[in-house]
Amino acid sequence: MSEPGYLSAARYGKDLVKVCRVVRDGTQHHVVEYVIRVLLEGEIETSYTEADNSVVVATDTMKNTCHVFAKTSPHVLDPPMFALHLGLHFVNKYDHIKKSFIDIISLKWSRISVDGQPHKWSFVRDGDEKGLVELAVDATKGVDAVTADLKVGLKDLLVLKTGGSSFEKFHRDEFTTLPEVADRLFSTSVALTATVTLPPNTPLTIDNLTSIAKELDFPTMTSLIRKDVLDTFATDESASVQATLYLTLQNILKSCPAIKDASMALPNKHYIAINLKPFGLDNGSTYEGGAEVFHPTADPSGLITATVTRK
Numbered sequence: 312m313s314e315p316g317y318l319s320a321a322r323y324g325k326d327l328v329k330v331c332r333v334v335r336d337g338t339q340h341h342v343v344e345y346v347i348r349v350l351l352e353g354e355i356e357t358s359y360t361e362a363d364n365s366v367v368v369a370t371d372t373m374k375n376t377c378h379v380f381a382k383t384s385p386h387v388l389d390p391p392m393f394a395l396h397l398g399l400h401f402v403n404k405y406d407h408i409k410k411s412f413i414d415i416i417s418l419k420w421s422r423i424s425v426d427g428q429p430h431k432w433s434f435v436r437d438g439d440e441k442g443l444v445e446l447a448v449d450a451t452k453g454v455d456a457v458t459a460d461l462k463v464g465l466k467d468l469l470v471l472k473t474g475g476s477s478f479e480k481f482h483r484d485e486f487t488t489l490p491e492v493a494d495r496l497f498s499t500s501v502a503l504t505a506t507v508t509l510p511p512n513t514p515l516t517i518d519n520l521t522s523i524a525k526e527l528d529f530p531t532m533t534s535l536i537r538k539d540v541l542d543t544f545a546t547d548e549s550a551s552v553q554a555t556l557y558l559t560l561q562n563i564l565k566s567c568p569a570i571k572d573a574s575m576a577l578p579n580k581h582y583i584a585i586n587l588k589p590f591g592l593d594n595g596s597t598y599e600g601g602a603e604v605f606h607p608t609a610d611p612s613g614l615i616t617a618t619v620t621r622k
């Protein structure tokens with residue numbers, strides 16, 4: 312009997328490859344800790360349709376490659392460049408692999424300050440914030456004509472402001488109960504990705520990676536993105552999550568010329584002023600704010616998302 316369907320998509324790889332790399336620069340140490348996902352596409356159909364494992368680069372081999380590159384790649388401390396190195400490797404090494412997808416989550420190890428001095432080899436996990444890289448490498452037109460879609464970003468950056476946030480003049484109808492507020496708490500967990508324009512005249516090859524790293528300067532780019540997120544959140548007189556989100560993305564496009572679009576997803580983590588009147592206590596006005604005691608609600612949260620693309 313003929314099969315009712317055909318293989319219309321196939322991609323496979325290793326997820327949650329965890330690796331920590333220490334670079335010892337004399338007694339000054341650097342450390343990164345990554346969670347890597349490697350997925351490959353190419354002429355792999357027969358592994359699904361005919362149980363032909365000859366075309367299967369084992370996912371275990373992909374994991375080993377991450378470990379070997381963590382030792383040998385000159386780009387290991389620069390997550391977007393490390394992703395590019397890995398991604399280009401897979402399409403160069405295996406003729407029948409045409410696309411690679413490398414995602415890297417970077418865990419936060421910040422250098423500890425001792426009496427105001429950065430310590431040479433001691434680090435602290437100061438927050439849940441993670442760095443993000445999402446890379447798609449396309450070598451379907453050959454390894455000399457590789458294109459790539461590279462996104463950098465962050466997630467789980469938790470922020471809260473206790474002033475400079477209102478929500479007024481929103482649409483009202485018979486389903487609306489929310490009062491307008493001129494003063495409220497605003498808290499969110501920032502998730503952001505930004506698409507990077509790769510240097511147009513530099514072919515995407517492993518030999519060109521050092522010049523690409525110099526031109527794009529990801530450490531500076533990612534710290535500018537983070538600074539724009541925090542500065543805009545802190546200083547905007549926020550009329551809504553939507554308006555603050557949009558302003559943040561515009562500021563990122565202003566400060567990072569190599570970014571062609573940026574997207575954010577912001578949960579609005581509601582803090583509700585508790586009614587203390589039954590206890591004879593004043594907990595501020597529901598409109599003008601000034602409340603001091605809040606119930607931090609677990610759910611539901613708002614979820615505000617948008618993308619801003621360079622004109």
Ligand SMILES: O=c1[nH]c(=O)c2[nH]c(=O)[nH]c2[nH]1
Nearest residue numbers: 478489550551552553579613
């Ligand atoms: O900034 C906000 N945007 C909304 O869309 C919204 N909706 C809501 O109930 N509160 C808020 N706050």
